[in-house]
Amino acid sequence: MRSCFVFSRRALLSALVLGFSGSLLAQSLPPVKLALIEGMSGPFANTGEAVVRNIVWAVERVNARGGIKTAQGPRNLVLERYDSKGQSEEALSALKSAIDDGAQVILQGNSSANALALIDAINKHNEREPGKRVLFLNYSAVDPVLTNEKCSFWHFRFDAHADMRMAALMEVLKTDTLVKSAYLIGQDYSFGQAVLREARRQLGLQRPDIKIVGDELHPLGRVKDFLPYAAKIKASGAQAVITGNWGNDLTLLVKAAREAGYEGKFYTFYGNALGAPAAIGESGVDRVIAVAEWLPNVPGAASEQFYQSFRQRFPKPSEDYVHLRMQLMVEALAQAIEKAGGTDPVAVALQLEKARVSIAGQTGTMRAEDHQFQQGLVVGVMARQGTPGVPFDVEGSGYGFRVVRQIKAEQARMPSSCKMVRPGAG
8 A cells, every 4th residue: 555655656746847847848938929809998898807817717727737849849828918998990909919019829709890800900911921920719709700701711719609509599499389479689780780680590490480579789888778678678578588698788688677677588698697697686597598608507527627626716706707618719729739839820720620629528629611619509597506407606696507408519510601711722
């Protein structure tokens, strides 16, 4: 028994020494610079800061294991933040600053409008300055055009796009026979428009019996009082609201609906995060549905351990916003750089096209034809913490999401119209 203990102790000590040595070596080489271009101020600042925590945690894990192995030796990742203020012009200015600062990878997600502007600018920059090319990794800009008509060799999306998310919601709505009327509401920009367009299309296919009693868009991030919208929703007699709203536009909408006495259901893309459950309160139990690639209450020890680890790193209830896809994204990047042997953008992109990564029981693969990440999705319904299937709540609200549908990657997959133009191709 003692010899086994000594061996284990020596093995552990050796591993610690190797890890420490790798860390020192990684620190001796220039780090790989990741530039996060996100709204850190303005109406969606809370979503930007939430993203920072996710990426910081992912970067910390890569660096803790000795960094990324390259032909020159191990290199750490370093995350640098650039405030877009949620505006496309500011995002483009931030992109220029990031490139001037030596960033090799651009990260962005909160706004498909900003993502479209960045893709166009990066395409032009990479063609104009091949010696300073950058890659664009997108964790939550989900307008379908980004991996269809506007697909780019330099852009990789790690979130399911809006049509994929809508199809997942429809898997639940099509069996909800009590719903006979729906109100569609969204933010007035490319993503919000895409969500409502796809909602109409899929309702026609899956639930043609549902009457659409309202269909409107509102300004992005500028509405302070949603009570007039809530009053219209209630007056319409809608039994369900379908929305892709996110950030404060979602929180304020559901809060206004509660104050107006609306008693219908909410089929949402993001009803599980950033203040929404607390704003909805008890009235949301069994009535608010959300779709994601993962939820804290997904059954399984690996999922629970993953979530508990994040909460140990960020223990404040206000910091409780973790997305598995962002962790998979950074792991895919680290894997691609290692397989490429360095940070040459073309070599890394070619390896990213073949990425396959797993964390906490979730496995995802990148589809080379359009750079759309393929992974499973889950749909959850709001419930009280402590009820069956809900060991964890959201942001200390006392409410979490019980998983009611798990959709495999092959079921979530959708065709693409992307016609990828690769470097050197016509």
